[in-house]
Amino acid sequence: MSVYNFKEIEKKWQKKWEENKTFKTVENDKPKYYVLEMFPYPSGKIHMGHVRNYSIGDVVARFMKMKGYNVLHPMGWDAFGLPAENAAIKHGIHPDKWTRENIEEMKEQLKLLGLSYDWDREVATCLPDYYKWTQELFLKFYEKGLAYKKKSFVNWCPSCETVLANEQVVGGECERCDSVVVKKDLEQWYLRITDYAERLLNDIDKLDGWPEKVKIMQKNWIGKSIGAEADFEIEGFNKKLKIFTTRPDTMYGVTYMVLAPEHEYVDELVKGTEYEESVQAFKQKMHHLSEIERTSTDTEKEGLFIGKYAINPLNGKKIPIYIANYVMVDYGTGAIMAVPAHDERDEEFAKKYNLEIIPVIDEDGTMINSEELNGLDAKEGFNKIVEKLENLGIGKKTINYRLRDWLISRQRYWGCPIPIIYCDECGIVPVNKEDLPVKLPTDVEFTGKGQSPLITSKKFTNTTCPKCGKVARREMDTMDTFIDSSWYFLRYIDAKNDKTPFDKDLVGKWMPVDQYIGGVEHAILHLLYSRFFVKVLKDLGMLDFDEPFSNLLTQGMVLKEGAKMSKSKGNVVSPLEIIEKYGADTARLFVLFAAPPERDLDWSEQGVEGCFRFINRVYRLVDELKGFTNVEMNLENPSKEDKKARYVIHSTLKKVTDDISGKFGFNTAISALMELVNEMYKYKELEARKECILKEGIETIITILSPFTPHLAEELWSMIGKEGSISQICWPDYDESALVKDEIEIVIQINGKVRGKLNLSANITKEEMEKEALEDDKIKQLVEGKNIVKIIAVPKKLVNIVVK
Known part of the structure; x- marks a missing residue:
């Protein structure tokens, strides 16, 4: 009897698949099925999260192909980002070289898993033939008025002399040098995602194939609020203070106003007064705190009177104006009317600073202390006050969103250059499309100091204006990497197109993605940005659909002893070590069997060994019975044992088919398969066994195995005398008559x-x-x-x- 040599088997079939281009997708008349896992950052090493994510997608892709679909299953690289730049600073390796080497390394590692990717469609977002089109899409957004530049506060490390992304700020300090990070006001590029807030919110209800928790997360992130805007005059100041409130019915209870310390009026209001010095000191203090630190419910409310008063437009009452830590300039209008009787944060602040508290709604929801509105219920009071504001011309009913416009500027090198030129004569000038891509220069210095390494390249920074031909300068910022991942699923469909980002008709044939798979950590930003991009591209006439992903699976994490795997905890399990010791099929089988895909999976060496033993058991069974697989099917006069064996064969086939089809019940499918293998071991020992039933059982086991353990299935298929790849056969139908029990x-x-x-x-x-x-x-x-x-x-x- 031969021995299961997984190293030889896996190497053999991976070579055959590559030589025969087994998984290349060609256009045909079969129904389409687009299955996609979120593409990885090329860090150089795959981890168990990758193994789980991609194994799930591979089962779906292989199964749907066998079910008669034309399957598109591509892979690529989300290749721009900070780690490459940090490597350049730390080790002197150019980000391009570091990234390309990591891509090749990870690609070989993914191939070890036997994943059914069409590698001819591979994309890398850091290559000019990809980011050229990212730049063209940016220009389309700009032409449509959806890309604009404005000043905003960013994280600034005074030691490194550079802007930091939020993820580079740990506990208020720079992750590189541990210096205290401050806020700095810089000009930044934004996309007007708020213009699409209502559509993004309403269309969540179309996403029937998404987990409810993800839809709720997106709704909360968009954060629609219905309320009113109102203008408060400021005593001795010629500008009005605009606020947004969801509770206009409480306006008679306003006892103070709060501005964000960064509000544009603050400096003007205190200039030359006794409050100027203390206000500036408070502002500096706030610049050292993150948004989370300032707005957390656990953070003590802290503020400062700035010596000015607002006037309540409803009753003319003077109200002191404060600045405070809990109001952010990017939320609403950056100013609030404080009603401490009906808001916990306002109440905490008012008690600390001995400010008046006036209740205006009683326990029964009836208005009190509200002049002519006393006795009305709060809902009626809401409408009456809005009506009064509109009649006075100082306010209106309005809708506000928690969602802010998307800040896409990054002051770093390793990202897609923003195709904008600045001219002293013409102002902001977009690069001509025929001059794309604006390529990243190679003559840059990576010092970790200053705003961006791009500044060190004179060839890059100095250019001529496309309009007037005079000396001009390029934009130094690069784009947020979320831009790259907001349309990559479209490029896969037409990856070699050198005329446009993609062909509309071809994309229309394949989109939307039928099954998208990735971590729940991307449930908000990546998915929201992708939805936004698709809606804009539809409005631009480039697409005929407005949602990118029909069905979404957010798989759980791989844990060890209940904790997330991480280098710092020393609990990382290397997939390459598992593949070396047990083989890729064992690694795949374990991550698919150990837990339902949407739940966290706890790593178990014993569980891996159990899956390895099962695979060996299947191999021995097929090796022993391979001589019976050429017999004719003859089911005359079946015994009770024959009927039982056929019942297990076909009930297992039915269960596995049902479990994979949309349920992702891989663990229960594999469990049923294990029971079938047990049954076949029992049946083969019977004296009166039927060879044709052994044949049927063996072929069914191998077929069911193929999406889960593809190398093993190919080898067993070959062992029983079948030609070609098992991935090319049709998934069998179960026999209804075999499921009828005597x-x-x-x-x-x-x-x-x-x-x-x-x-x-x-x-x-x-x-x-x-x-x-x-x-x-x-x-x-x-x-x-x-x-x-x-x-x-x-x-x-x-x-x-x-x-x-």
Whole structure:
């Protein structure tokens, strides 16, 4: 008997798949199925999260191909980003070289897993033939008025002299040098995602194939609020203070106003006054705190009176103006009317600073202390006050969103250059499309100091204006990497197109993605940005659909001893070590069997060994029975054992088909397969076994295995004399007639406790069930001498004998 040599088997079939381009997608008339896993950052090493994510997608892709679909299953690289730049600073390796080497390394590692990717469609977002089109899409956004530049506060490390992304700020300090990070006001590029807030919100209801928790997360992130805008005059100041409130019914209860320390009016209001110095000191203090630190419910409310008063437009009352830590300039208008009687944060602040608290809604929801509105319920008061504001011309009913416009500027090198030129004569000038791509220069210095390494390249920074031809300068910022991942799924469909980002008709044929798979950590930003991009591209006439992903699966994490795997915790399991020791098929089988995909999976070496033993068991079974796989099918005069074996074969096939089809019940499918293997081991030992049933069982086992353990399935398929790749065959239909049982198992209970089981005719009546139960020798002994009160028979399931 041969031995399961996984190293030889896996190497052999990976070579065959590559040589034969087995998984290349070609256009045909079959129904389409686009399955996609979120593409990885090329860090150089795959981890167990990758193994799980991509194994899930591969099962779906292989299964749907065998079900007769034309499957598109591509892979690429989300290749721009900070780690490459940090490597350049730390080790002197150019980001381009570092990234390309990592891509090649990770690509070889992914191939070890036997994933059914069409590598001809591979994209890398850092290559000019990809980011050229990213730049063209940016220009289309700009032409449509959806890209604009404005000043905003960013994280600034005074030691490194550079802007930091939020992820580079850890506990208020720079992750590189541990210096305290401050806020700095810089000009930044934004995309007007808020213009699409209502559509993004409403269309969530179209996403029937998305997890409910993800839809709720997106709704909360967009954060629609219905309320009113109102203008408050400021005493001795010629500008009005605009606020947004969801509770205009409480306006008579306003006792103070709060501005964000960064609000544009603050400096003007305190200039030359006794409050100027303390206000500036407070602002500096706030610049050292993150948004989370400032707005957390656990953070003590802190503020400062700035010496000015606002006027309540409803009653003319003077209201002191404060600045405080809990109001952010990017939320609403950066100013709030504080009603401490009806808001916990305002109440905490008011008590700390001894400010007035005026209740205006009683416990029954009736308005009080509200002049002519006293006695109205709050809902009616809401409408009356909005009406009053509109009549006075100082406010209106309005809708506000928590969602902010998308800040896309990054002051770093390794990103897509923003195709904008600045001219002293013409101002902001977009690069001509025929001059794209604006390529990243190679003559840059990576010092970790200053705003961007791009500044060190004079060839890059100095250019000529496309409009007037005079000396001009390029934009130094690069784009947020979320831009790259907001349209990559479209480029896969037409990856070699050198005329446009993609062909509209071709994309229309394949999109939307039928099944998208990735981590729940991307449930908000990446998915929201992708939805936004698709809606804009539809409005631009480039697409005919407005949602990118029909179905979404967010897989759980791989844990070890209940904790997320991380280098810092020393609990990382290397997939390459597992593949080396047990083989890729074992690694795949374990991550698919150990837990349902949407739940976290706890790593278990014993579980891996168990999967390895199972694979060896299957291999031995097929090797032993491979001589019977050429026999003709002859099911005349089947015995009870024959029928039972065929029942297990076809019920397993039915269960696996149902479990994979949209349910992602891979763990239960594999469990059923294990039971089938056990049954075939029992059946083969029978003297009266039928060789044709052994053949049917073996072929079914191999077919079911193929999406889960593809190398093993290919080898076994070949061992039993089949030609070609098992991935090319049709998924079999189960035999309905084999699922009809002649006999069924009936449970016998006495006073609700199971006391025995009987195999009886599937057509037995209730009366016959009762009779058989009472005539069973064991049951007779148990009820002897007792009074039978009643007998309850549930057809084809159980008999319960109630005795005293």
